[in-house]
Amino acid sequence: MIISFVGAGNVAWHLAQAFEGAGHIISEIYSRDPQNARLLASQLYDTTIQPDLNLSESEAQLIVLxxxxxxxxxxxxxxxxxxxxxxVNTSGSKSLQELRQLTEVYSDVPVRVGVFYPLQTFTKGSDIDYTSIPFCVEAADEDMEEILVQLAQTVSNVVYRMDSEERKVLHIAATIANNFSNHLYSIAHDLLEIHHIEFDILKPLLEQTIRKSVALGDPAKGQTGLAVRGDWATIGEHMAILQDINPEWANIYRILTDSIRSRHYYD
Incomplete structure (x- = not known):
């Protein structure tokens, strides 16, 4: 398939290389930052850097937004x-209907629209096993949806047909599981740094927590800690220390403790 990309950020960086590795042709890349387009094109075989958003003469069968x-x-x-x-749009939360409405309003020619959502966190330069990434696809017509499924299957073994409402719920869950947990890791890192303790000391704990959550299927079954045990004295000590360092951290600690307690602790 001949594919063009609008955007050259983290998602495009990985998807373009994954598609090319699967035998597809990446014909053009446009980015509002030409340097990003040049960097991505340098990782590909024979890709044109598109100077503007006039793709009217493009031979691309698929344009990835x-x-x-x-x-x-x-x-x-x-x-x-x-x-x-x-x-196709690569968004987790923007609905297919919204994309269709926008193209109907702004495009002078008819186009076929869909969603091609890879459920993964992407960073330029990082190595990823694309075959294990879940791809969620949806399209306005069945023929296009089947084409997107087949495209996804050229790079991944995990492909779902998923409508906009299901994908929005998935996006919320992914935000909590990935973005929020990573933010908590960053707070833990900063707290240790203040006290001159290396973050590496937490790595075995973090790795085991992830392994256990995945193995159990339901992470709640593996929940441990102070709130589960009802150790309010120690929780109070933690809260006091955090309040002195950063009241926002103390508030996050309190909210999460209350949430764990309400699910797991019984008087």
Missing amino acids: AVPETALEEVLQRIVFPPRTMV
């Missing part, structure tokens, strides 16, 4: 598509 959700409407206002091309 790998841009932040906040920039999506602005991009669709400016982009010129070739007729009847397939256009």
